[in-house]
């Protein structure tokens with residue numbers, strides 16, 4: 001997973017540059033690629049909260065920018081971003097509620113009632129241990145539910161696979177992101193490793209790893225239109 005530097009606003013580019021410096025400081029000595037900026041080497045560290053937290057911030061920007069700039073190619077009306085509550089610790093007073101429902105441990109979700117996205121830090125940390133693309137998948141998938149809520153009406157497993165498809169369309173379609181072939185292998189590993197461990201990877205609700213990656217690839221190859229009912 002790599003971000004392109006050029007389309008980013010100055011403030012963000014400065015942050016990316018700082019990330020590049022810190023990555024270069026602990027790299028194994030290979031020369032940095034000229035056109036791609038590795039923000040984090042998720043498969044090297046995998047643990048530190050600040051690494052995946054920074055990645056989550058980038059992912060929110062990338063996904064929001066994608067939908068803002070592509071919305072009217074697919075849908076009518078104005079684009080509205082969902083709110084991002086972000087990281088929660090379950091069973092604490094600070095954990096968000098969706099209506100009367102408390103936030104579930106080891107999950108990430110979109111709450112239609114509050115129109116917000118939130119995730120348990122532990123789910124992000126464990127998935128990120130397999131690679132940085134995990135954080136992008138989770139956020140792009142939940143954003144997909146916000147899109148569904150705005151314009152579509154699917155339910156159940158079909159809805160979950162459609163959110164994966166929209167995530168693929170978002171991440172592969174983003175002008176700010178380069179989604180690399182190894183990233184899908186990392187996602188496959190994370191989805192398999194976490195299968196049925198988390199509500200977010202429960203295969204009954206979401207489909208199994210193969211189905212999820214297949215939906216993700218459909219969106220990646222065909223774009224948003226490939227995810228919509230014909």
Ligand SMILES: [Zn+2]
Pocket residue numbers: 141142145160163
């Ligand atoms: Zn979902």
